[in-house]
Amino acid sequence: MRARVLAKADLLALVDCLCQDYEVIAPFAGRGRDSFFEPVTDQNRSAIRLHLPNPSYPPKRYVFPHIERMLRIHLDDLPHIEPLYDAPKRALFGIRSCDTAGIDHLDRFYLGRDYRDVYYAQLREHLFLVNVVCTDPDLDIDDDCFCMCADTGPAARDHFDLQLMDLGEELLAVAGTPAGEAYFSQPLFKKATPAHVNRRREILAEIRKRFKLATSWYAGTSRLITLKKVSNEIWEQIGNRCLECGGCSYLCPTCTCFTVTERPAGPGDYERVRIWDACALGGFTRMAGGFNPRRAAHDRRNRRFFHKLAHYFIQRDLSVTCVGCGRCIGVCHGAIGMPAVVEILRQASVGSEIHATTGA
Amino acid sequence: MQPPAPDNVYLPKIAILDRTEDEIADVRTFYWHFDDPAVQTVFKRFRPGQFAQVSVFGVGEFPASLPPSPTEPNLFLTVRKVGSVTAALHQLKLGARFGVRGPYGNGFPMQNYFGQNLVIVAGGIGLIPLRSCIVYALHNHERFRKILLFYGARTPGDLMYLNELPAWQEAPNFECYLTVDRPDQAWSHHVGVAGSLFKKPGVTVPVENTMAFVCGPPIMFRFVIRDLKAMGFEDRNIISTLERYMKCGVGKCGHCCIGLAYVCTDGPVFTYEQIKRLGEDI
Known part of the structure; x- marks a missing residue:
């Protein structure tokens, strides 16, 4: 296993490393059990938490935006169109294992089959995933979680660049891709020992017992x-x-379903956008x-x-x-x-x- | 240096409207060519039964059957004015620029039917997608046995492409039977639903070694299928083309799903055997 450990106190140092290469998105706590993904800034950086309820508004919007601009249409003398691409380099910090599996599904859907979806492909190509394993029975999971029935969690097996898991005083870091492994050259990562790996196994065995919903069939x-x-x-x-x-x-x-519509975007100009849609x-x-x-x-x-x-x-x-x-x-x-x-x-x-x- | 432009299936290609021809009330044929000759060459490799996504810029995009046969020189669409985008297309002036992307879908596997009889049954504007395989079959008429067209509409004024019939009838193995529900005084042909033509005196519908193409409104479809089955047609020898409001045409948006199928990529052409197995009513 390409694994390292880092001190829990170095969590923000890792976020800072990521910020040098990416726009970093992280989940933040709101009121009650509310939470939301937001870009990390100097102001909110200290509010980053490892454990908090998974945001309802899913992180899929960073690869499949709720409203996505596809084309700009200029209706002047000679109508012409230009495709719009907006795919910043982003790191999604704190994506849970279930949502990581969701992005894996979207990859197969939008990039596979007969046609490749270029808008999805560009956003996905520039997205770095830092999966955080759900280990806090009060904050990370709730009565509705059933990743164990769907075989996606609580610890993702793949489809992340880096995975972090809380071992108490330290964080266990696992690299899922060469891009993730490249961060292990940072001095804040130390070698992991067999004791760390054992501790990981014990924690996972314990957290698995805390999932209440076991009906999925x-x-x-x-x-x-x-x-x-x-x-x-x-x-x-x-x-x-x-x-x-x-x-x-x-x-x-x-x-994955979307609808497509056109809307005015300035004098003589229109935008073709796609918007999440629902078969219901x-x-x-x-x-x-x-x-x-x-x-x-x-x-x-x-x-x-x-x-x-x-x-x-x-x-x-x-x-x-x-x-x-x-x-x-x-x-x-x-x-x-x-x-x-x-x-x-x-x-x-x-x-x-x-x-x-x-x-x- | 600019990176090469990515391959974007959602990007319409610029088409220029050359001329239009009114067919029946609210239905018009639009002849066009692509601005880029290279695009024209690639697009021209379409198969009968495929479709295109057509854009009127600033209004929207809709899927449309391709009525021409790849054996014909011109590209055209026949479109009924039924919603906002089709109405905007009807407003376009000659020389106007609009968008076309495609061709999409599976199309009719015409080569598989070489050596067979073709029974083509169309109702109303259901002739638009079937026109492609009629013209293709007539162009290759020596490769088929008999080619029979049964075409019905509500009134004589609702029959399309009639001006092409004389040219079609030059093929020695082509027979055409017309019918309407409500005749006018000048009407000299059959009166009744499309299926009633099968029993008309003098009409012999081959069943053995025959493929039946059916396209038309749902009620007509249901009754024609019943009549074909009564004559002994097997489900796998009846073929149709389905329509849905596809937003993408490439199997992503989900709007065209019927049961297990994406009409855009698995279809739009399905045999009746496949249609029955979709798991949802068409």
Whole structure:
């Protein structure tokens, strides 16, 4: 393991190192359990914390901005267009393991398949990820976290440049890429000993016991959906609880859909922008003239679960498209976050199996 | 030195409007060429059944079927005025610059059907995407057995591309049958839904070694499929092209998903066998 240790007191010294090469983004605590990612400045630098609740507004926006400018259109004498690229060198400090897995999914989605998304590619290429392992049972994790069910945490195995883990007095640093390993030449990093690695193992064993939500039953749910064993009544029951706010998609580290629109940008100029979109919203599939092929409300409300859990998409995306961050649980007013849906489907299948064995 | 411009699939290419031709009410054909001849050369390699993303600058972008066959010299679009961007396209003056990117999608695998009969069933503006494979098939007519076109619309005024029929009928193995729901006094052809043409006296629809192309409004589609199946067509020998409001055309925006498929990259051409397995109604 390419690992080093550094004194906890040197955390800000590491941030300063990163600031020399990157615009550094870090999570900051707000009121209550609120938190948010912000650029690090001289003023807020001292407020950087290792342990705090993971921000609801996901860090995916640093590779897939909420609103992203794609083109500028000049409508003067001879209309012409120019692509807009804005991909600063950024380091995302304190990204959690679930969100790291989310960015790995976005990489496969936007960079793979038939076409490569150049806007995503440029932002991603310039992004340095410093993953912080969730080790504080009160601050880092809460009742909604289920990364263990999604096999993404609490300690990411890859897809980071550097990983930091709190061992008490010291931080264990693991390099995931040559760019991350390059920082080990800084004098603040010391050699790690087998004792450090043992301590890491003990802490992880302990923190794993603190995750309360253990209901996720993806393999079974995926089989039910893929084999079309989920009745329309169950889909309707789930769909009827959806208020069509789109919050789950906006906060989801793996949701990728966007819409495209044009807006004025000065005299004679327009910008083409893309904006996060959500399949639960009524107008998502509406076509010009008003025809909406996804008519039934529960069809569009359940689209997200179908996409994330159907076996075909798991093959295509190479994983269940859920990283267990728990944001959808917190945002959903209808109590149909991902674990609740998985549980509804599981219970329904138990019912139907009993039904089948009694021969009714 | 400037770094080389990245390959950006979202970047429309500048097209220049050469002329327009009115087809039916609210439907117009737009002939264009690309500003950059190199772009024109690459674009011209499109296949029947593919589509393009068309931009009217400052208004927006929409997906449109490509009605020309790659065997024809000109590039054109046939577009119904139905929303804000298509209405803006209808407003463009000759010589105006607009944007086109593509071609996208799988298209009809026409070479796979060499040696077969083609039964092409179109309803209303459903003829726009099928025009490409009709003209392609007629250009290569000696490679196919019979090529039958069944074309229906609401009224005689809703039938498109009629001025091209005489040229199409020069192919010895081409037959064309027209029908309308509501005839006018001058109408001398059949009256009824598209499927009723199959049973018309004198019409023989081949089933063996035959591919059926169907495109039209959902209700017409449903009934034509029923009629084809009743005649003995298998699901895998019925092929159609689906439409959705794609925002990207390249499998990223998610707007065109039907069940398991991205219409833009997995389609827009699907066999009926595939359509039934999508897991969501079309």
